[in-house]
Amino acid sequence: MDFSDLGKMKEMMGQAKLMQEQMEKKLAATVVEASSGGGVVTVRMNGKKEVLRVKIEPTAMGSSASDLELLEDLIAAAVNEAGRRADEAMKSSVAGMMGGLGLPDLPGLG
Numbered sequence: 001m002d003f004s005d006l007g008k009m010k011e012m013m014g015q016a017k018l019m020q021e022q023m024e025k026k027l028a029a030t031v032v033e034a035s036s037g038g039g040v041v042t043v044r045m046n047g048k049k050e051v052l053r054v055k056i057e058p059t060a061m062g063s064s065a066s067d068l069e070l071l072e073d074l075i076a077a078a079v080n081e082a083g084r085r086a087d088e089a090m091k092s093s094v095a096g097m098m099g100g101l102g103l104p105d106l107p108g109l110g
Helices: 003-029 065-099
Strands: 031-036 041-046 051-056
Touching (some): 003 041, 031 065, 041 065, 051 065
Antiparallel strands (some): 031 041
């Protein structure tokens, strides 16, 4: 390995670090929303899968234990769907970034 190879490797590492920083910013800025129960429960989540907001319609508040169980199920469903949407948004974003590098297809990134 000569010094030009080391310089190329250092440049590639710098580009990789820059891409990682850009991806972190994009993850934080990407916001998805999902609802369940016909809009009774809505969850807003960022690309890092941090829940930003949970909105529950007042009509969801019941007085029986079965109402509470249903509400819990609706919250879980909305959070899970928001997580899937965040994954999809980030996969397409990563695919776009990687496509610009001219790299061969990498398993699990598309």
